Amino acid sequence: MNLWKIAVDAPLHQTFSYIGPADLTAGTSVKIPFGKRISTGVVMGDDPKRDTEIDYKSIIETDVDRPQLSPPLLEWAEWMSKYYHYPVGEILSLFFPPLKRKGRNPPRDLFEKLSQQVVVLNSEQQKISNAILQSHDFSSHLLWGVTGSGKTEVYIDLIRKLIDQNKNALVLVPEIALTPQLVTRFRKRLGEVVAVLHSHLTDRERTDQWWSVANGEKKVLIGARSALFCPIPNLGLIVIDEEHDGSYKQEETFKYNARDAAVMRAFYEKIPIVLGSATPSLETWKNAEEGKYQMHVLKSRASDMILPSVEIVDLTEEKTKKKEDASTLPFWLSHKLFEALEENYKKGFQSALFINRRGVAQTVLCDSCGYIYTCPNCDISLTLHGTSHLVCHYCDYSDSMSKQCPDCREGEPKPVGIGTERVEDDLHKLFPSARIARVDRDEVDSRESMESFVGKMENHEIDIVVGTQMIAKGLDFPKLTLVGVVLADVALSVPDFRAAERAFQLLTQVSGRAGRHYQGQVIIQTYRQDHPSLIFSQHHDVRGFVTQELIHRKELFYPPYSKIACVRFSSLKQSSCHQYALDISHALRSYIDQEHFEKSQILGPTPAPLVRIRNRYRYHLLLKSSSQFELHRLLQLVLHLSKKERQIKVQIDVDPYTLM
Ligand code: ADP
Ligand code: ZN
Numbered sequence: 001m002n003l004w005k006i007a008v009d010a011p012l013h014q015t016f017s018y019i020g021p022a023d024l025t026a027g028t029s030v031k032i033p034f035g036k037r038i039s040t041g042v043v044m045g046d047d048p049k050r051d052t053e054i055d056y057k058s059i060i061e062t063d064v065d066r067p068q069l070s071p072p073l074l075e076w077a078e079w080m081s082k083y084y085h086y087p088v089g090e091i092l093s094l095f096f097p098p099l100k101r102k103g104r105n106p107p108r109d110l111f112e113k114l115s116q117q118v119v120v121l122n123s124e125q126q127k128i129s130n131a132i133l134q135s136h137d138f139s140s141h142l143l144w145g146v147t148g149s150g151k152t153e154v155y156i157d158l159i160r161k162l163i164d165q166n167k168n169a170l171v172l173v174p175e176i177a178l179t180p181q182l183v184t185r186f187r188k189r190l191g192e193v194v195a196v197l198h199s200h201l202t203d204r205e206r207t208d209q210w211w212s213v214a215n216g217e218k219k220v221l222i223g224a225r226s227a228l229f230c231p232i233p234n235l236g237l238i239v240i241d242e243e244h245d246g247s248y249k250q251e252e253t254f255k256y257n258a259r260d261a262a263v264m265r266a267f268y269e270k271i272p273i274v275l276g277s278a279t280p281s282l283e284t285w286k287n288a289e290e291g292k293y294q295m296h297v298l299k300s301r302a303s304d305m306i307l308p309s310v311e312i313v314d315l316t317e318e319k320t321k322k323k324e325d326a327s328t329l330p331f332w333l334s335h336k337l338f339e340a341l342e343e344n345y346k347k348g349f350q351s352a353l354f355i356n357r358r359g360v361a362q363t364v365l366c367d368s369c370g371y372i373y374t375c376p377n378c379d380i381s382l383t384l385h386g387t388s389h390l391v392c393h394y395c396d397y398s399d400s401m402s403k404q405c406p407d408c409r410e411g412e413p414k415p416v417g418i419g420t421e422r423v424e425d426d427l428h429k430l431f432p433s434a435r436i437a438r439v440d441r442d443e444v445d446s447r448e449s450m451e452s453f454v455g456k457m458e459n460h461e462i463d464i465v466v467g468t469q470m471i472a473k474g475l476d477f478p479k480l481t482l483v484g485v486v487l488a489d490v491a492l493s494v495p496d497f498r499a500a501e502r503a504f505q506l507l508t509q510v511s512g513r514a515g516r517h518y519q520g521q522v523i524i525q526t527y528r529q530d531h532p533s534l535i536f537s538q539h540h541d542v543r544g545f546v547t548q549e550l551i552h553r554k555e556l557f558y559p560p561y562s563k564i565a566c567v568r569f570s571s572l573k574q575s576s577c578h579q580y581a582l583d584i585s586h587a588l589r590s591y592i593d594q595e596h597f598e599k600s601q602i603l604g605p606t607p608a609p610l611v612r613i614r615n616r617y618r619y620h621l622l623l624k625s626s627s628q629f630e631l632h633r634l635l636q637l638v639l640h641l642s643k644k645e646r647q648i649k650v651q652i653d654v655d656p657y658t659l660m
């Protein structure tokens with residue numbers, strides 16, 4: 001018998017030691033008595049420090065429903081636990097499927113058979129593909145190329161070569177981009193070797209897909225961020241498509257960034273990783289500039305099409321003009337965009353209008369006293385849906401709008417601002433014969449409805465689509481030649497240090513939807529036509545944008561020039577939450593003095609921009625440091641101090657994506 005260190009699936013940071021058979025190996029899952037229940041855990045290694053005072057408990061049995069984890073995966077899990085300050089046992093539980101494996105029947109394939117398609121890489125693509133497979137060890141690569149430049153064909157080529165060497169591959173894409181289109185394309189090129197994991201699968205489907213990869217039957221796993229944890233035998237390559245995308249960051253519980261964690265998985269597995277993007281994140285760009293990542297560039301679109309022309313319409317000017325010629329167009333629609341829509345529709349092409357707000361109106365305001373309908377749980381304004389339905393987009397609280405202001409009882413509540421529903425309604429009036437569809441979370445809420453939308457677009461059963469960022473990503477429709485951004489200002493005016501970067505990426509991505517097969521046109525409406533994110537995006541100037549934005553970040557000591565972590569406090573009571581955040585900040589500041597940590601700063605505590613969500617008050621502290629070591633010591637102190645705190649929830653967010 002031996003003493004083994006076990007990472008128990010529980011919210012505790014340490015491992016626990018148990019007696020077990022001497023022939024166990026690290027990476028085996030076991031059942032163990034834990035407190036009053038039987039729990040599952042993973043053997044991390046043997047415990048050489050047997051304490052004779054302790055009466056160790058024994059392992060009950062090995063868990064045969066879970067495959068063995070390899071040593072690199074265990075090391076990687078330990079790295080994540082240290083880096084994100086999250087319990088290793090809980091991280092390891094993500095490595096396994098939700099349900100038990102089903103009997104002996106092979107899992108039902110989700111797909112019908114497809115005929116195969118071959119694409120021969122052009123010389124630029126070929127060179128990149130060869131360069132990436134040069135190394136047989138860890139290496140990270142940035143593949144930078146405009147939408148339509150052929151990045152996906154490079155991934156497919158790499159994977160085909162690996163499959164020939166009997167290796168497997170993992171491809172991560174943002175959840176939203178995980179459309180049937182992408183999966184179909186991989187299957188057409190690679191055959192029936194593809195498994196898929198995303199959030200719209202049932203637990204049974206997830207489990208079956210997971211096993212088909214874990215037992216080596218499927219060679220390629222395409223998935224959203226959580227697919228990163230699937231143990232894949234003979235893993236030879238990881239691809240992160242749209243590496244800049246914010247949805248790689250998990251905002252709840254285990255706050256990891258799947259892109260960053262994937263780079264570390266590749267490091268431990270000793271394999272290459274490819275990060276692909278048309279608009280690389282500043283972090284990745286800087287890593288490439290410093291030579292940590294190899295940069296590969298695809299300069300032009302793969303087919304002969306040139307990039308769409310991008311025009312910016314100044315809405316302030318437009319407003320005056322519309323007054324002068326007594327225009328009857330809706331307030332959100334400029335002459336330019338209207339005429340372009342009309343012409344595109346007449347020519348028999350498809351158009352997309354993009355507005356990053358759901359509903360009919362952003363707020364409902366009393367025209368007499370200025371009363372605004374707000375959510376009683378979240379302190380933010382309610383959004384109007386339909387004619388009178390008011391909804392909170394954070395907690396789903398709902399109310400109905402009355403004819404008379406509930407506050408002054410004199411004025412009348414009026415919708416202000418704009419959302420997808422309002423745009424759709426107006427379009428129906430302007431183009432009565434056009435087939436108009438809306439794509440947002442209210443309208444398209446399942447995989448089936450997304451598939452149905454994609455099908456209708458492909459068969460040209462839709463002339464104009466109105467959507468949120470759901471239509472910004474990953475979709476490819478030959479006849480979509482006009483893209484209009486209804487109000488770019490929504491993206492530009494978010495109080496967050498990444499707002500400019502996100503706006504640039506979003507606008508560039510939306511533009512990329514247009515004219516992938518025919519010449520395309522993009523019209524961006526805004527009140528801030530001088531905003532650098534807009535101008536750089538108009539000129540498809542990624543390098544220009546990144547260069548300028550990096551200077552800002554450096555001046556403000558923000559990533560990628562510093563490491564940041566956010567400590568979030570929330571509580572039902574505002575005063576105690578604030579006081580507690582203050583106490584922690586004092587403790588951190590004196591620790592910094594005492595240890596002579598010269599590379600670190602503490603900012604705050606401040607109320608979070610969304611100060612109350614679901615009745616909880618929110619404060620945060622921002623830790624900034626140019627030293628990884630100092631930052632993590634400070635976070636360890638936070639964890640230590642907050643261990644016993646029950647009334648106030650304390651959460652650590654390393655490399656936060658937003659500070660909202
Ligand atoms: P990205 O991933 O950069 O957006 P894609 O790989 O989707 O670009 O390529 C855009 C389009 O061009 C796709 O329809 C793709 O099949 C086609 N394509 C890419 N590379 C080639 C090639 N070498 N020969 C022919 N068509 C190509
Ligand atoms: Zn709410």
